[in-house]
Each structure stands twice: as C-alpha cells, then as structure tokens.
Amino acid sequence: MKCNCQCDLLLIICLAFVSVTGCNNNLDQQRxxxxxxxxxxxxxxxxxxxxxxxxxxxxxxxxxxxxxxxKNNLQDTGQITAFLSVYKDSYYAGAxxxxxxxYLAKHxxxxxxxxxxxxxxxIARECQxxxxxxxxxxxxxxxxxxxxxWMTGDIRPKACDSLFLALIMxxxxxxxxxxxRFELALAKNNINLxxxxxxxxxxxxxxxxxxxxxxxxxxxxxxxxxxxxxxTPQTGRxxxxxxxxxxxxxxxxxxxxxxxxxxxxxxxxxxxQQLDRKLALALAYxxxxxxxxxxxxxxxxxxxxxxxxxxxxxxEQNWQHVTQALARLTAQELQMPIWQYWYARAQxxxxxxxxxxxxxxxxxxxxxxxxxxxxxxxxxxxxIADAPVSYTENELDSLAATPDFAVIQxxxxxxxxxxxxxxxxxxxxxxxxxxxxxxxxxxxQWHWDQLAIITLVKAEYWDDISLRFPIRYANQVNSNxxxxxxxxxxxxxxIRQESMLDSNAxxxxxxxxxxxxxxxxxxxxAGELGESWQSEKLLFNPDLNIxxxxxxxxxxxxxxxxxxxxxxxxxxxxxxRVAKWQPIDKSVPADIWxxxxxxxxxxxxxxxxxxxxxxxxxxxxxxxxKIKDLLSDVKSTxx
Numbered sequence: 001m002k003c004n005c006q007c008d009l010l011l012i013i014c015l016a017f018v019s020v021t022g023c024n025n026n027l028d029q030q031r032x033x034x035x036x037x038x039x040x041x042x043x044x045x046x047x048x049x050x051x052x053x054x055x056x057x058x059x060x061x062x063x064x065x066x067x068x069x070x071k072n073n074l075q076d077t078g079q080i081t082a083f084l085s086v087y088k089d090s091y092y093a094g095a096x097x098x099x100x101x102x103y104l105a106k107h108x109x110x111x112x113x114x115x116x117x118x119x120x121x122x123i124a125r126e127c128q129x130x131x132x133x134x135x136x137x138x139x140x141x142x143x144x145x146x147x148x149x150w151m152t153g154d155i156r157p158k159a160c161d162s163l164f165l166a167l168i169m170x171x172x173x174x175x176x177x178x179x180x181r182f183e184l185a186l187a188k189n190n191i192n193l194x195x196x197x198x199x200x201x202x203x204x205x206x207x208x209x210x211x212x213x214x215x216x217x218x219x220x221x222x223x224x225x226x227x228x229x230x231x232t233p234q235t236g237r238x239x240x241x242x243x244x245x246x247x248x249x250x251x252x253x254x255x256x257x258x259x260x261x262x263x264x265x266x267x268x269x270x271x272x273q274q275l276d277r278k279l280a281l282a283l284a285y286x287x288x289x290x291x292x293x294x295x296x297x298x299x300x301x302x303x304x305x306x307x308x309x310x311x312x313x314x315x316e317q318n319w320q321h322v323t324q325a326l327a328r329l330t331a332q333e334l335q336m337p338i339w340q341y342w343y344a345r346a347q348x349x350x351x352x353x354x355x356x357x358x359x360x361x362x363x364x365x366x367x368x369x370x371x372x373x374x375x376x377x378x379x380x381x382x383x384i385a386d387a388p389v390s391y392t393e394n395e396l397d398s399l400a401a402t403p404d405f406a407v408i409q410x411x412x413x414x415x416x417x418x419x420x421x422x423x424x425x426x427x428x429x430x431x432x433x434x435x436x437x438x439x440x441x442x443x444x445q446w447h448w449d450q451l452a453i454i455t456l457v458k459a460e461y462w463d464d465i466s467l468r469f470p471i472r473y474a475n476q477v478n479s480n481x482x483x484x485x486x487x488x489x490x491x492x493x494x495i496r497q498e499s500m501l502d503s504n505a506x507x508x509x510x511x512x513x514x515x516x517x518x519x520x521x522x523x524x525x526a527g528e529l530g531e532s533w534q535s536e537k538l539l540f541n542p543d544l545n546i547x548x549x550x551x552x553x554x555x556x557x558x559x560x561x562x563x564x565x566x567x568x569x570x571x572x573x574x575x576x577r578v579a580k581w582q583p584i585d586k587s588v589p590a591d592i593w594x595x596x597x598x599x600x601x602x603x604x605x606x607x608x609x610x611x612x613x614x615x616x617x618x619x620x621x622x623x624x625x626k627i628k629d630l631l632s633d634v635k636s637t638x639x
Contacts, residue, residue, distance in 0.1 A: 030059045031413065037065055060406040064419070067092040074103035077112075084116070091407075091426040094120075101125060105159070110135050123149065127160035134166055143170050150177065153184030155193050168200065175205060179234075182209060186216050186241060212238055219245035222257045228265065236267035240275050251282055273300060284308040285598035287315050287581075292325075301328060310342060315596045317588075319349040337363060341370035342595070344377070367462075369607035369627075372614055373591060376628040384618045387463035389437050396445070399438050404430065412446065417504070424451055433459050440467060447472075450502035469615050470501055473514070473542050480550040486557070489625055490564075491550055493612035494571065497605060498549075503542045512539035515549025522548055564630040565590050565606060569597065572605040583636045590631035 037052035049069065056062045063083075070080055080100055087093050097116060104113040110132040117129045127149060134142035146167040149160060156164070167173055178200055185193040191213070198209040215221050215238055222242040228235065239261065247254035258279065262272060277298055283291035292312040295305055306328050313321035323346045329339055340363045348356035363374035365383050375382050399405055404427035411420035424443075431439060436459035443452035449470045456467055471492070481488035498516040499505035511518050517525075519536035525548045526533040538544050553567060559575055560566035570578040581597065597603040610627060617625050 030056060031410075034059065034061055034065060038068070041065075041068060060403065060410045063087045063090045063092045064407070064411075067096055070096055071099050074100050081116075089403075091423055098122075098125070101128070105132075108135075124157035124159035127157065127163045131163045131166075134163065139166075139170075143167055143172055147172070147177065150181060151184070152181070153186070153188035153190055153193070155190060175201060179205075182212070183237065183241070186212060187244075189216075191216070208234070212241070215242040216245060219243075219249065220253075222246050222261075223253065225261075228261065231264070231266050233266055233268065236265045237271060239265055240267055240271050243275060244278065247279060247282055251279070251286065251288075255279060255283075273298075277302075277305060281305070281308055284312050287596060287598075289316070292316060292318075292321055296325075303333070306333070310339070311596045314342070314592045315588075317592065319346050322346045323350065337366045337368045337370040341373055344374065345591075348377075367611075367615075369611040372611055372627045376626060382614055382618070384465060384615065385463055386465040386618075388466060389441055389461065389464045391438055391441055395438055396442055399435060399442060402427075405439075405442070421451070424448075428455060428458060433461075437461050440464075444470070450500040450505070453500045465615060465619065469496060469612065469619055471616075471619055472501055473546060476543050476546045480546050484550045484554040486550060486554060487613070487617075487625060489613045489616040489620060489622070490609070491546070491553075492616040492620075493609045494549065494553065494568075495546070496612050496616070497608050503545070504540055512536060513545035513549075514542055515545055515552075517545060517548055517552070521552060525551055563632065563634070565594060565610075566634065568606050568609050569594075569602050573599055573602040579637075583634060585636055587633040587635045589633055593634040 033052055033056055037049055037056065040046075040048040040052060046069075053062065053065055053069075056065065066083060070076065070083060074080065080096065084093050084097060084100075097118065098120075101113060101117060104110075104116075105128045113128065113132045114136065117125070117132070119126070126145075130142045130145045130149075133139075142163065143166065146163045149156065150164060150167060178197055182194055182197040182201075185191075185197060194209075194213060194216075198206055198213070201209055219242045221227050222239060228239060243254050243258045246257065258275065262275075276294070277300075280291060280294035280298060281304070283294060292309065295301075295309040295312060298305055301309070306325070309328065310322060310325040313319075313325045322342065326334065326339060326343055326346060333339060334343065340359055344356045344359035344363065347353075347359065357378065360374040360377045361380075363371055364378060364380045365371065366374075367383055367385050372382050374380075400409065404423065408420050408423045408427065411417075411423060428436060428439060436455055440452045440456040440459060440461075443449075443455055444467050449472060452467055452470075456462075456464065462468070469492075473495070474488075477488050477491050477495070480486075481491050495501060495514045498511075499514050501514065503514050505514070505516065506512055507516055509518070512522075517539050519539065522536065522539050523533045529551065539548070553571060556567035556570045556575060557564070560570065560578070566578055566582070569581070577599075581593075583593075594603065594606050597606065610630065613630075614625060614627060617623060
C-alpha cells in the first residue's frame, strides 16, 4: 500500500508539471489541478495537496486554496506571515488574519497579536487588542479604552471579560460607571446584564437597583404617587424610565403620569426633552389627534419631529397646520420631492393654485413617487429620464481581467456562489465611481441582477433604467399576472422591491425567493391551491415563487376590496396591521394615508412599489397604468 501511495503522489506531481508547464498555464488545466488539490486537502493527503498547489501560484484561486489549508494550521507562523505579506490585498488575507488573531489571543501571544492587529470594527477583537496592550504594560491607554467599550447597554463578547475585570479592579473604576451601564442595560431591556451589574454594586446600593428593576418590570408603578416621595436626580431618571416603559403598554396612562409628575421631580432637562419627544412621536404613530399640538410645542425640533409635525397636520387634513409645519423645514429639506409635493398640495388646498401649478410642473420632472403624483396633477407624461451607462467592451474586458475580478469569475465557474459574492463586495471597495459603473454593467452581463443594482447604487448612478429594473422571468410574470388579474408591471415592481430579482434571496426573518415568501405563507398557499408542500426550498424556484407570490397578493387585494395601496402595504407589514391603520370615522385621501403610515419601512415600500410599477410599465413599452388610478380614497371601517 505504501508503494502505491508514493506512486500515486509521483503521478500527480508529474501530471501537474505537464499540465501547467507543458500547456503554458492553460486555464482549463489549472482548474483541473485546483479540483485535484481541493480533493487531496479534503482527504487529508497534505503532501499531495502541496505538490499540486505549488504549481498554481499564478492561478486566481491560489490564495483561496492556500487559505483553506492555513486556516486549519494556525500554528504555522512562518507560512501565515508570508501569506499576509504576499497576498495582503486579497480578501483572504483579512479572513486569515481574523482567524490567526483569535489563535494568538487564545495562546496569549500578545506581542504578535499587537503587531498584526488591524481595526475592523469587531468589538471582540478590539477588546483583545487593548488587553494585549494592558498585559504588555500600556495600562493607562488600555483602561481608558476599556471605559469606552464598557459604556453600553449591550452585552459585550466574552473576549472583553479580562479587560473589563481589569477595569473593575483598577483605581479608576467607580460605582458611577456601574450605575451608568446599569441604566443603559435597562434602557436596552437587557435584564440579565442589569442583574449582573446589580451584583457588582455595594450592598448599600443594591436596594436602589432593585427598585429600578421593579419599575422596569412593572412600569404601572409610575402611577403610584407614594412611590415617588424622594426627589433626587436618580429618582427623576427612574421615573422617566418607568414612563418610557409604560408608554409601550398604555400610552394614555403614561402621558397622564408624565404630565402630572414631571415638574415636581428633579429630572434632567435633556431627559425631559427626550421623553417629551418620544411621547409626542408615539402619539403621531398612533394617528392620535393630540400629536400635532405636542410636536409643535417641543422646544427642539429635529428632522424627524419636523417631518412628523407635517404628517400629523396631514392626518388632520388641516392645511393651515400643514403650511405652518412646512415652514419649519430647513431650506434644503423643503427642496426634497416629498415636501415639494406637499407644499404644492397645501397651496392648492388653500386656493393658491398658480403657486401649486408652478410647483407641480417643476416636480413632474423628477423620477419618483412624488414626481409621478405631480405629473398626474397636471396631466403630464411621466418623466423616466433613461440614460444608459456609456462604456466600451475594452473597458469591461479590462475590469474583468483585474486580479479581484478574475477571482470572482473562477468562483463563478465552480458555482461557489457565496465566495463569489464575498469577493465581489471586497472588490467594489477598491473601485472609483467610474469603475463601479463598469462593474455594474459587468454584473448585468453575468446575469447577476441584484449585484448589478447594488453596485450601481454604490456608484450613485440612477439613470440606467434597464440595469436598475431588469426584465427577467417575463414568461412567469405574465402568465401569473393573467391568472391573478394583476398588471404584470405591479408583479415586477414587487419582485424588484422584495429581492432585486435574486431568486436565492433570504431575508433576516426567513422570507425566501423572488417575492420573499415566508415558508408558513408558502405552505398555506400550497394547501389552498391543492398542491403538495415538500420543503421551503421550493420557494427558491422562480416559477413556484412567482405563482405563490402573485396568488398571495391577489388574496390581499380581495381582502381589501381591490385597494392597491392597502394590499401593497399588507404585503410588507401584514394584513392585520394594515387593518388597524384604516381610518375609523372618515375616508382619507390615499396620498395622505400613505404619508402617515407609522412604519417608515412600509411607507417607503408602498411608494417604491408604486413608482417601480410605472417604471416597469415604461420598460415593457406600455402606458395603461396611471398612479392616480391606484390612489382611490382609503375608506373608513364604518363604511
């Protein structure tokens, strides 16, 4: 057996030598050797792996291949430092450095850790670095940075434990630092962290911490006047914390308790201001009639307050209040399409039709939801402003031939999708805006629609309509649009907003595929259609995903009496939430209803899907859809 293995190894070496040197580094031969080397590495035949991989040093995936061995041999300092030096500009230098630093920290090799550390925003690694400084003698700097890292309501990684213990044991530590983090932890609702910090307090201070935890768990105590007999800054902060918690449960009770007790208590003015702001915005999100007054009375009006003051006035349909709220915007904010539209609407509603008309005419030149609304107001065609990227094939070929993009192409050849995507984003960080635009066109040619769109956004180029709004899966879209009686441009718009046409997309909450369907929703739709449900993996199939997504959207349209706006909002936020957002006592114009959706994500979602539908209509060379036809009044639930 031993002889046979040696003969096999010699044969592999000979094949590699002949393949690479005899064939002038032919790419197909290099790919074959790459696969052989990967196989030998997976099987644990390291000698054969090195014999093969040593002939691939000029091949784009050689750093990746060598990284695969090095990440499991972190004790080989010489090879690792050589790799970090030779391939310092590669993605895998950073990946290897991260693993090696973990190894060095585990083995307390702090000199080397300090030498090779590079800031990346990783908190665990940062804690390890300052612990390295501490052990190497630079305690003042290490402890100063430890205080900064300590001051958070979040749970820090275990790698910070040694540094924090040194901070706690140092003369610079105080109960004030404990209390600050304790309050921050409760503000983030990190009860376990707060309990741990309570245990570090002195026995004399622990009863006060117990009261904080009691109020945190039972915020109704803010109504108990006997509970607030002392008047200290800490009592004021505790009362404000209880009000903040109570507002999430019962906003009316929180407001009553806050208005009744905030003046007598010693509450820091900044805390008062912050809580007044929170309560006023909470009223606005609930479409409460008291919101406009409370927002208007805030002494400091940041951008969010200014915007929601306008929205609450719109909810009232009080155009005098709308005009007053718009006047509080900065000059720059007022020029934004959204506020130009509402400025024109307010002028129109108060009889200043000439000003409104002039504003609509100017705004109609903007390719946006509000520009399209303005165009309909003056019966003007939608302004799409299609300006495709200008490039030459030589420019694309030159970019594709660069080392980073050669790596991407090889990963793509081997269907290593995750690695190709990682390398793509790594490569983008090195490009100029002009190169980013070329990269977007390259992604389009490679049929990577999502990456093409993301890359063009990074380049801040907005006017290549075919690149930003691809028409793929047209047969599936058209057939399902016909089956569900939905305009195909709307289905395209939903796909574009949900996944940017990535059939393998997965959201943080688990939605899958082109139309981002949750597995539970997919299973339910399959049952209603009388189809078998085998696995959530089915949702990555474009045919099935579009079928289920359009079926679900049709169900939402039927539930909301064919109202496009409500169905679209429900596709994002869920039908039960949208039902709660419907007006109770009177109908509301659709543009006002959209503008006052309490969830920013859903508000933007609806406006994007509307505008994308019109853009896809342009792409499909149709013009049947008009935004005004989709904006019927949102009727009250009493109707």
